[in-house]
Amino acid sequence: xxxxxxxxxxxxxxxxxxxxxxxxxxxxxxxxxxxxxxxxxxxxxxxxxxxxxxxxxxxxxxxxxxxxxxxxxxxxxxxxxxxxxxxxxxxxxxxxxxxxxxxxxxxxxxxxxxxxxxxxxxxxxxxxxxxxxxxxxxxxxxxxxxxxxxxxxxxxxxxxxxxxxxxxxxxxxxxxxxxxxxxxxxxxxxxxxxxxxxxxxxxxxxxxxxxxxxxxxxxxxxxxxxxxxxxxxxxxxxxxxxxxxxxxxxxxxxxxxxxxxxxxxxxxxxxxxxxxxxx
Numbered sequence: 001x002x003x004x005x006x007x008x009x010x011x012x013x014x015x016x017x018x019x020x021x022x023x024x025x026x027x028x029x030x031x032x033x034x035x036x037x038x039x040x041x042x043x044x045x046x047x048x049x050x051x052x053x054x055x056x057x058x059x060x061x062x063x064x065x066x067x068x069x070x071x072x073x074x075x076x077x078x079x080x081x082x083x084x085x086x087x088x089x090x091x092x093x094x095x096x097x098x099x100x101x102x103x104x105x106x107x108x109x110x111x112x113x114x115x116x117x118x119x120x121x122x123x124x125x126x127x128x129x130x131x132x133x134x135x136x137x138x139x140x141x142x143x144x145x146x147x148x149x150x151x152x153x154x155x156x157x158x159x160x161x162x163x164x165x166x167x168x169x170x171x172x173x174x175x176x177x178x179x180x181x182x183x184x185x186x187x188x189x190x191x192x193x194x195x196x197x198x199x200x201x202x203x204x205x206x207x208x209x210x211x212x213x214x215x216x217x218x219x220x221x222x223x224x225x226x227x228x229x230x231x232x233x234x235x236x237x238x239x240x241x242x243x244x245x246x247x248x249x250x251x252x253x254x255x256x257x258x259x260x261x262x263x264x265x266x267x268x269x270x271x272x273x274x275x276x277x278x279x
Contacts, residue, residue, distance in 0.1 A: 006044040011037050018237035022251045025105050025229060025236050026176040026203040029244040030081070030210070034106030035071045038082075038113050042069070046117050062120050065090035067127075069113055073102070082109050084116065086127055095128055096217035103210035103244070107236055108201075108229045115225035125221050133220040134180070137199065137227050138169060144231035145172040171230070175250060176203035178227055199223050201230070208246035 022028050031037075039060060042048040048060045048069075058071045067086040072078045082100035087093060100109050119127040138146075146169045167180040179200045198216040203209055214223050237256065 005041070008041055008045060010040045010044065015237040018239055019256060020238050020240060020243075021235035021254045021256050022238050022243065023233060023235040024171070024173075024176070024251075025107055025232060026171065027244070027247045027250055028105045028107075028236050028238055029242060029247065030103050031106060031238055031242045034109075037106040038069070038110045039071065041110075042113060042117060046121070048117070062117065064120055066092075067116060067120060068094075084113065086116070088128060096215045098212065098214045098218055098222075100212045101210045103204070103208075104212060105210075105236065108212070108226050111229045112222060112226040115222050119222070125219065127219060127222065129219060130217045131219045131221065133224075134167070136224045137220050138178070140224075140228040140231040141169055141171075141178065144233070146170060146178075146231070147172075171203075173250065175205070175247075176230060177201070178230065201226070203230075204244070205246050208244050 018031075035058065039050070039058060042060055043050050047063045049063075051059045051061070053059055053070070053072070053075060056074045060069045061067070066089060067084070069085075070078070070083040071081065072083060073081055079101070080099040081102045081104060082098075084098040084100075085094040085096070087095055098112065116127055119125055149168050149170050166182060169178050170176070179202075180198070181200055182197055198218065199214040199220075201212040203211075212226070235252070235254070243251065243253075
């Protein structure tokens with residue numbers, strides 16, 4: 001048996017301590033140990049350095065000093081919980097950014113961060129090369145029953161807009177949405193994060209949800225790492241007090257047995273060792 005990586009093992013133990021399995025992930029909310037789920041594998045398994053920018057705020061820098069991930073729950077200058085940025089080289093201006101609001105399930109941020117880290121060590125694609133591959137971003141969602149609800153302007157492709165325009169896919173329960181936005185207006189679902197062009201995720205109910213924005217330079221294979229997580233039907237672990245009260249009735253919830261915790265921990269560890277980036 002392959003020995004667990006230290007960071008992945010730590011994440012496994014976090015999950016094993018939870019008492020509930022909940023789905024879908026996009027309504028699971030932000031768990032109390034969510035920062036550790038993202039930070040520990042990067043720090044302990046991939047050599048990212050850790051710094052602090054005040055109480056509870058943590059910043060990780062990649063070994064190549066090109067990428068930075070900030071967990072900023074109390075930072076006075078940021079309204080987002082997570083900020084991910086990358087530059088062509090150390091001390092260069094950042095080329096793109098991705099931001100995740102308070103309430104974002106950490107599993108979604110973790111998959112995005114994992115895909116970025118995989119690129120930076122040469123195992124994936126170029127994290128700095130802009131690419132528009134709508135099918136890559138949407139295919140897993142379509143297979144999971146997400147449906148297109150709006151399209152404005154732009155050329156029609158196999159599954160939606162290819163070159164500009166506005167595209168929206170909703171989850172089967174209509175409580176989550178992924179959009180491509182080509183314009184400067186403030187999108188209603190991502191209002192707290194400001195005007196935007198690029199991919200936008202949102203989920204939940206008014207006042208009880210989360211959103212994420214990806215600048216248009218973010219390669220679609222990285223956006224797809226996050227969108228695939230939205231489509232996963234496998235439950236995630238939470239404690240009762242971590243659930244968002246307004247969303248609880250929309251969740252499928254079950255108690256976790258010891259055997260289930262152990263099995264899911266093995267699956268998570270294996271997935272962290274073998275990143276999935278789709279074709």
